[in-house]
Amino acid sequence: MKSTIHKYKFMKDVALCKILAEQIKLPKVNYDYIVPIPSPIERDKARTFNPVTTVLDYKQIQYETLLSTQLRPRQSAMGKRMRSQVDHLFEIPSSIDLENKFILLVDDIYTTGITVHNAAKSLFVRKIRKFDVFTFAR
Template sequence: MDEEGYCKQCLKPLATHDTRCSECVKLSRRFTLIDHLYCEYQNKDIVKETMNRYRNSGDTALCEVIASQIHLPKKQYDFIVPIPSLIKEDMKRTFNPVTQVLNAKKVSYTNLLVKNRTTGSTAFQGKHNMKNPFDLTQAAHSFNLENKTILLVNDIYTTGVTEHQAAEILFVRKIGKVDVFTFVR
């Protein structure tokens, strides 16, 4: 995705002469901001329809299409970490949309996070004061994360709260840097 005309932090389209969007300003009041967001597509038109069919209608054949169209950053990361969804959501749809695409791309990843609770509304205001839904997995405690670089991977970046909540859990472990890659923004 071409980054000109977009917030350098979250890739949201900017009004003329703005350098940072209001969502990032709000996020910075509560979270240590991620270092960089990478994504392939804007969530509109055929991309939005495809993601909806993949995530919500269980059209898992689209996984191969999505995997062939996305390109993770070429940077070297110590850990690539999928942002998990609730286990009951994955069971309902019968797959995890992020890890299925990573598997199709043959990307090695480490499950450092687990999502234990829902946050309710997906609107920024609804999530802003909610308890963080993420925790470290049992396995994560065996890794030395101090000063490591991590790429969090999610399917859709909406307000950034989910990605920042996930990063917040990792920042406690004194990681060095967190970037985020999403399939769509």
């Protein structure tokens, strides 16, 4: 799986989206929002696709891009200690009411949990009720 995700994201083999999509099964729970963890827009442009939303689109799963982020160092190039020191700020439009909402965060890979932790911090400030996390691989 590590090799597949590496080829998909870093070697820009977008066709692997089909294989990933066929392997994943999202929880059968009614969420208010399914929210992909974003990558910086500069990375998506360079790659020509977003690794998470491309899979969700292929599976025809409705999602909301509530979170946005700025360009930061690649996590794959950092050790665990350095990752914990990098601030991953996620922004959410203030016009979206998330109070008491149940959210599913979707990301491609769960390594240290720092990305999810930082996304959760942004969501809990908005008084969400609960969130679950789904990743393609760990």
